[in-house]
Amino acid sequence: MLGLFSPAHAVAPLEDVEAVPQLDARGKAGYRAYLKADSHKAFMIAPGGHWVWRAEMGSEEAAEDAALNDCQENTEQRCVPYAVNDRVVFNAKAWPQLWGPYLAKAQADRATVGLKRGMRFPDLAFKDPQGKPTTLKALRGKVVVLHFWGSWCAPCLKEMPELRKTAAMLEGDRDIVFTCLQMREDFATAKSFVKQHLKLDFALSDSQVKGPGKSELPLSDGSILPDRQLAKVFPTTYVIDKHGIVLFLHNGPIEDWKEYIAFLRDAAARSGR
Incomplete structure (x- = not known):
């Protein structure tokens, strides 16, 4: 060793x-x-x-x-x-x-769909920050930081400023994207809270959840997935490589987002081959 x-x-x-x-x-x-x-x-x-x-x-x-x-x-x-x-x-x-070695495309294409490291993440359907319908598969070729959160979730709100700061530090890294999806509330409520109460200008994505009590997320094939299958707690964060493979899962708020910048850049540089 x-x-x-x-x-x-x-x-x-x-x-x-x-x-x-x-x-x-x-x-x-x-x-x-x-x-x-x-x-x-x-x-x-x-x-x-x-x-x-x-x-x-x-x-x-x-x-x-x-x-x-x-x-x-x-x-x-x-x-x-x-x-x-x-x-x-x-x-x-x-x-x-340590998130490597990264799977080659042929290996990734054969990977089982699932949530564990080395699996291909389910193809969620959502709206991008511009309101355009899209899917996780459409982000292939980029490293995706997939973050599940809610404005009703105190740990989520505490974490959000540093998450936003880290995303800003990586804005020049075009191969890394942050996709933040609100849970159990509509997009307008979540977006308004972040802007008005946290005073953050953050490009949030819309999970298409329509309001409180709604806990099902749409997939690209028209089926749905209960949010608790993806997240035992909120917030929950996944990092997905350029071929759609899960590299990392973290349940709960991340202590120091800046410590993951080098990991994200390594995945951007070496995955997707």
Whole structure:
């Protein structure tokens, strides 16, 4: 493992909790506990903020293997070591590449339709920010950040300003698009709330949900899909590659959207071949 994911350049000090990428408050507390634990030990992380550590093992290799197994059992994302014993072994250069390897078109065309990593996302039908009917399939050739939210959802509203800021930072990246679809309310209500109350100018898309209590999303073939099949909680975010394949799923608000910019750019540069 260490040979495959060893540092390519200078790394942060071991004690720098803030340097560990994508950890929430609970993850940071877990890393502090790791620092105090006895060897042999290993701390694993995965894109999306998942983390695991194991300590008091018979060897470095045993600690690393145990932590990796525990980590991988609970996430579809690839787990990698951040620290082993008292050394940071994290490779920051390789970190944004972990959504790969990306499927070739022939592989993507054969992929099962579904919501898990490596599956082809269902072909939702919606209206783009200009009000034109479109589908997810029409966005093939672009990396899509697909975000399910609602103006009635407090965590969604808290997250929205940073989501908008990140989208603005990527406006020059034409191969990356943000598609934000409102849930369980009509488009006019959602759009008005964002503009008037959050004071944000954000190019939102219309899920075609017509109002409160409505929870079914249209697909391009005329069928419908219950929103809870796509999102266990709101907000929920998917990242879909240029061939329509799921790269990433996050249930709930994302802690720091800016930490995903390098991932999105890597997917834009290397997927779709």
